[in-house]
Amino acid sequence: MTSAHHEHEHDHAHQAVPSDLALRVKALESLLVEKGLVDPAALDALIDAYQHKVGPRNGARVVARAWADPAFKQRLLADGTAAVAELGFGNYQGEYLQVVENTPQVHNLIVCTLCSCYPWPLLGLPPVWYKSAAYRSRAVIDPRGVLREFGTTLADEVEVHVWDSTAEVRYLVLPERPPGAETLGEEELAALVTRDAMVGVAKVALPAGGPA
Amino acid sequence: MNGVHDMGGMQGFGPIQYEKDEPVFHERWEALTLAMNIAMRRWDKWNIDTSRYAIERIPPAEYLRMSYYEKWHVRLVELLVQSGMISRAEVESGHRSAGPLHATPPLTAAMVPAITTNWSVAAARDVASPPRFQVGQRVRARNVHPIGHTRLPRYARGKAGVVHRNHGGFVFPDTNAHGLGENPQHLYSVRFSAGELWGAQASERDAVYIDLWDDHLEPA
Numbered sequence: 001m002t003s004a005h006h007e008h009e010h011d012h013a014h015q016a017v018p019s020d021l022a023l024r025v026k027a028l029e030s031l032l033v034e035k036g037l038v039d040p041a042a043l044d045a046l047i048d049a050y051q052h053k054v055g056p057r058n059g060a061r062v063v064a065r066a067w068a069d070p071a072f073k074q075r076l077l078a079d080g081t082a083a084v085a086e087l088g089f090g091n092y093q094g095e096y097l098q099v100v101e102n103t104p105q106v107h108n109l110i111v112c113t114l115c116s117c118y119p120w121p122l123l124g125l126p127p128v129w130y131k132s133a134a135y136r137s138r139a140v141i142d143p144r145g146v147l148r149e150f151g152t153t154l155a156d157e158v159e160v161h162v163w164d165s166t167a168e169v170r171y172l173v174l175p176e177r178p179p180g181a182e183t184l185g186e187e188e189l190a191a192l193v194t195r196d197a198m199v200g201v202a203k204v205a206l207p208a209g210g211p212a
Numbered sequence: 213m214n215g216v217h218d219m220g221g222m223q224g225f226g227p228i229q230y231e232k233d234e235p236v237f238h239e240r241w242e243a244l245t246l247a248m249n250i251a252m253r254r255w256d257k258w259n260i261d262t263s264r265y266a267i268e269r270i271p272p273a274e275y276l277r278m279s280y281y282e283k284w285h286v287r288l289v290e291l292l293v294q295s296g297m298i299s300r301a302e303v304e305s306g307h308r309s310a311g312p313l314h315a316t317p318p319l320t321a322a323m324v325p326a327i328t329t330n331w332s333v334a335a336a337r338d339v340a341s342p343p344r345f346q347v348g349q350r351v352r353a354r355n356v357h358p359i360g361h362t363r364l365p366r367y368a369r370g371k372a373g374v375v376h377r378n379h380g381g382f383v384f385p386d387t388n389a390h391g392l393g394e395n396p397q398h399l400y401s402v403r404f405s406a407g408e409l410w411g412a413q414a415s416e417r418d419a420v421y422i423d424l425w426d427d428h429l430e431p432a
Contacts, residue, residue, distance in 0.1 A: 025241040025285055027306035029248060034308045036315035037297060038251050045324035046247040051236045054328055095334055096379065098401075113220030113365055115264055116280070121328075125246070127234050131280045134229065137222040140367065140420050141410055149228055160406075160418040164220065166363045167399050167423035168260075168335040169379055 055124035056195035058089055059172060062122060063198065064190035066099075067177045077101055080172065089121045096169045097122075100161065102176045102200070107154055109147070109162045109200035110171045111139035117165035119172050123195055130199065140164060150201040173200040180206050214357055214366060216272035221367040221410070242281040249288050250327070254318040257295035260335070261389035265361040266290050337396035339381030344426045345400060349375045352432040353402070353424060361389035364428040368420075372432040373404035376421060384425050397426040 032038040062084055066073035076083035080097035084090050090097060097119060100108040112118065113136050118126040129135055138146050143160045147153070154160065163171040175197040181189060196202035237243040253263070266287040267275075275283065292298045302309050319327070345351050355370040356362075363385045377400065384395040401421050406414035 021282060021285070022239065022241040025244050025248075028285070028289065028303070029244055031298060031302055031306055031308065032248065032252070035298065035302075037255070037317060038248065039317040039320050041321035042251055042317065042319045042324060043244060043247040045321040046250055046327075047237075047243040049324055049328045050246065051243070055236075096336065098377075111220075113367075114218055114363065115267065125236055127231070128280065129228050129230050132225070132229060133219055133222070133276065134225040134227060137219040137225050138228075139220075141221040141223070141414075143418065144415065146228065150230070156415070157417070160415065162418070162420045164365065164420060164422045166365060167379070167382060167385075167425075169399070169401075169423055 050125055054121060056122070056193075056198065057190070058124075059119070059122035059195070059198045060190040060193035061087060061186075062089065062099075062172070063174060063193045064186045066174055067181075067189050068186045073174070076174070084122065096167075097172060098163075098169055099172050099174050100163060101174045102203075104158075104176070106159045106161055107147075107152075107200065108171075108173045109139060109143050109160060110165065110173060111136060111162060112165040113137070113140055114164075114166060117170065119170035122172055123198060127195070147201060150196065152202055173198050175200075175204045178204050178206050213268055213359055213361065215268045216275050217268045218366045220365045241285075245281045245285045245288070249284050251317070251319045252288060252292065252297075255295075255297070256318075257297060258291050259388055261361060261383075261385040262391075263287065263291065264385070265389040268361065335383045337381045337383055337394065339396050339398060341397075343378055343398040343400075345375050345378075345398070345429060345431070347375050347378060350432040351375055351400075351402060351429045353404075353422075353428055354430055358386065360386070362386045362428075364424060365422065367409060368404060368422055368424070371404055371408050373402040373408065373422075375400050376403045377401040379423065382425065384427060386425075386427065395427075399423055399425050400429070402429070 033040050062076065065087065066076050072083065076099050080099040081090055081095065084097055102108055116126055116131040118130060135146065140162050143162050144154060165171055175193065178192065181192065192204050192206065194202060194204065197204045267283050270283060270286060289303055293300055299309065350372060352372045353364060353368040353370065379399040379401065381396045382399040384397050387393050387395040402424050404420050404422065406418035406420065407416050409420060
């Protein structure tokens with residue numbers, strides 16, 4: 001996280017939540033269980049899966065593999081769906097995957113202006129900012145301004161490509177491997193890759209002091 | 213529908229509020245709401261497009277006031293009532309009022325790992341007709357303003373772009389959301405230059421890629 005970003009950081013501003021919303025949700029759950037429409041154990045299992053099993057570590061493994069294995073990277077860019085299936089990923093909200101590669105000339109950014117489409121199997125559930133009106137409205141008209149808020153400043157000659165997820169195709173950014181990371185193994189590489197870099201709002205950096 | 217959900221290019225929402233180390237869920241009810249939405253979809257009483265349209269029909273002021281998962285809760289109640297699975301009276305009382313129901317939930321805990329590894333809402337379809345547009349062809353997004361659900365964002369309408377990729381055949385959400393059939397057709401990634409979309413204020417190097425279907429496009 002850069003210092004430029006810190007200036008914009010504040011606690012998650014909860015929109016006004018009616019005090020009885022938690023109760024309404026609980027009441028709906030009780031009703032659906034009472035009617036036999038839902039199995040409470042299935043709800044617990046779903047919550048556990050999205051809280052603990054499906055998240056950006058999955059995407060980071062894909063990125064690290066692409067950095068370490070040029071043949072995999074080629075397959076990943078040609079057919080993202082098939083390539084991530086090699087690692088066991090690709091399912092609900094990620095059936096059709098297109099991976100877009102950052103280079104010194106091109107920087108990619110992902111958004112869903114109409115709702116909240118996001119590559120769940122690789123990144124987990126989207127963070128609040130990704131679903132916010134501010135991000136959804138501005139990513140397409142002012143991508144460079146959005147990137148600056150995240151501490152990512154691009155030279156004028158770099159092209160910014162914004163991918164608006166309007167269909168069932170899901171997008172993932174393949175960030176640039178940071179200089180100095182050439183000697184790292186796949187696991188060490190994966191540890192460097194952040195969710196924000198795979199959405200395209202940040203770059204991947206080596207920890208201060210360089211690789212361990 | 214020219215709704216408030218169609219946010220691309222709107223201004224005035226301020227800086228992006230970033231929460232460091234954000235938890236997956238902030239409250240238990242958010243997690244429950246997500247899980248109930250996924251579990252109830254398994255009854256197959258509605259599709260992904262109907263479901264998105266239910267959120268788009270939340271009145272604009274409410275849409276902007278509500279948090280993400282509050283919208284998901286409202287949407288789920290609407291879809292359950294519309295499909296006759298529950299009644300308004302039951303929502304109010306929190307208890308079952310209708311006669312006996314021997315339902316067997318289609319989703320069990322044992323199936324959850326398969327859902328998060330294999331289950332798919334698969335929207336790809338074989339389309340017999342050839343694509344109307346070719347990669348590299350100049351196209352224009354149609355200037356249309358349908359009252360119902362559409363995945364053609366307002367900021368692209370009337371704008372010219374170039375077909376970047378053909379994704380293959382996909383269910384057409386604009387009809388599928390309304391029970392008018394899957395109407396599968398070719399889906400394309402279309403590149404619009406930032407200058408075409410936003411005028412001289414945009415960087416001439418930048419571009420927005422939007423996924424659009426045959427029926428959204430015409431030759432330019």
